[in-house]
Amino acid sequence: MVAQCQNKALNGRLVAIGCNYEPWIALLEQSGWKTQCCYDLRTVDSILEEFSPCICIVDLSNNDFSLNSISLRANKTKQVRWIALIKKEQLKTDAICQFINNFCVDYFTVPVPGSHLLDTVGHQLGMLDIESSSWHEITTQHEMGLFGESKTIKQLRDMVRRVALTEVNVFLTGENGTGKELIAKSIHNLSKRKHAPFVTINCGALSKDDEKLNFLRHVSRLDEEGAGFNGTIMLDNVEELTKEFQELLLSFIQAPGSDSLDGDSACDVRIIAATSADLDALVAKGEFSKELFYRLNVFHIKVPTLRERGSDIFLLAETFLQKFAKEYSTMASSFSEDSKQLLLRYSWPGNVRELINQVKRAALLAEGNEVRAEHFDLPSKANFKQSLRNIKDEAEKDVLVAVLETHRGQVASAAKDLGVSRATMYRLLNKHNIVPDVRHYNSPFMRE
Structure with missing residues (x-):
């Protein structure tokens, strides 16, 4: 086992925070690890970025660092496996235990057993290799939105990677064409469900009663024999679900143990809902179930334009x-x-x-x-200017009509309200072919 770890360690990189040059560090270096000791938290971020993917061992045994500062760094690092060094009595400290539980893959009590540590970091290096390979495969899928180097897309990729490791339902919002389905597939492929089915349901196609059985089968992931699957379901255009299907879906999500809707077989599915609509507004209008919205919107990802x-x-x-x-x-x-x-x-x-x-x-x-x-079939520069001019003209016309309605078609009072002269007001009305009519003040009409 040690020999295998030594072979893997030829490319292994390790950052030791708050650690003196101790025998276990020398042992790692003899086994081929490239190590970097760091005592100043101000330099930790740049070192971790340079070494990533890497193992990071942080010595908490002397309480030299703010646990909150270490937690902030552990939370934002990518492809870094954290290991804590503590004193045995520190296991009684809630904050230490919480840090280990939230951010660390393992911990050791001092004095550190060198051979055991070598086996552990070797195994974690292998896990990092697998994760790096898997993540590279996902990020090179540039068909619909995950490829790029902008800060926005890097944040999106990191968010996808983090939520994929959990089991929570995900709610994707964003304009059409931003790549919501690819992101859903990426979450699935990075999760433990990656070998299980991924099914996309277009909610807009579920308006007929004869689709009910198919909907139930898809959502509960049952095949013809009633066998359950533990895959991922993407509900695309979820805002288009009818009231009936909203109730069916809510019943399924609320079922104890995620039992299937027909009661035949238990199943285990993850739901990723996607929409281009303002679902908050639909909930406020009572057009979409508030309870279902809360059940789906566990982890929200806004896909950037x-x-x-x-x-x-x-x-x-x-x-x-x-x-x-x-x-x-x-x-x-x-x-x-x-x-x-x-x-x-x-x-x-x-x-x-x-x-x-x-x-x-x-x-x-x-x-x-x-x-x-x-x-390219795109507007030319002149067309861009024309488009902007049209937007400005339409806005100007809307304001004129609105002010005239407020003043019941009285040009003088409308001009005063806008802060322009009567002559300017008439010029603007003529420009937009607006003819104020005091007799029909609620609707100034335009010349044909």
Whole structure:
């Protein structure tokens, strides 16, 4: 076992916080571990970032550090396995026990048994290798939103990784095209359920009574023989569930032990609900069950729009171009300067899905190595200006109509309220073809 650990340790990295250079550190280094001792918490963050993925051993036996400061660092580290060194009597301290329970994979009481520690860190290094491989596989799936280097997407990936290790239900919100289904699949693939089924149910297609049996079977994950599965169910467009199906789903979630809805067989499923709608507003209106909302919204992930990931836009575009050029056997390999500006200037209301479609089109249309602006079906610069002008004009017209309604069609009083002269007011009314009519003051009409 020790020999195996020594072989694994050739690439092993370990950070020791608050530890003197003791015999167990020398033993680790002799076995091939690269170690870094750290006594100043101000430098811990940068060291852990440099060494990650790594093992971190923190010496709490002398109470040299604030436990809260250590906890904050342990909570935000990625791919770091924490091990605590304590005195035996510290096991009676609630805060120490809570820290070990929340953040550590193991603990040792001083004096540290070197050979036992070597076996433990070797095993944890192997677990890190598996986790790193699995996480790399997930993050390279860049079809719909998890690929990128922006701060926003890094935070999303970290959130996905953390919640995947739990069993809580997840609630995904975000605009259409942001990649909610890929995120749901990533959570499933990183969880202990990754070898079990992943089923997506489009709630908008469950409006007919004859779909009831299928819904029950999907939600309780029963096959034709009534056998249960412990997979993951994604409820897409969950806001479209009818009242009947909301009640059925709530009954299933509330069932003791997650029993199946027909009582034949127990099952164990995780539910990931997704929506592009404002479910809080629907709950407030009584159109969606408040109790069901609370049951589904255990862990909320707001999926960022592509607009919020500005630094990723061109990175994604280049990645998609390489893929589609290879897939369609075209020569396209780069973007012209005007096409780059177009990609960065556009607001992407369809998010990553729209970007994929646009790059696919450009890869097909490009005749040479370079993709130009005309290969995209996007508004030109002039159209952008026109769009902004239209938005401004519409807003201006709405204000004029609203003020006229308030003043019952009286132009003079409306102009005074807006802080403009009567002449300016008439000019604006003429611009928007608005004809105030005192007799019908509740609805000023426009000329045809």
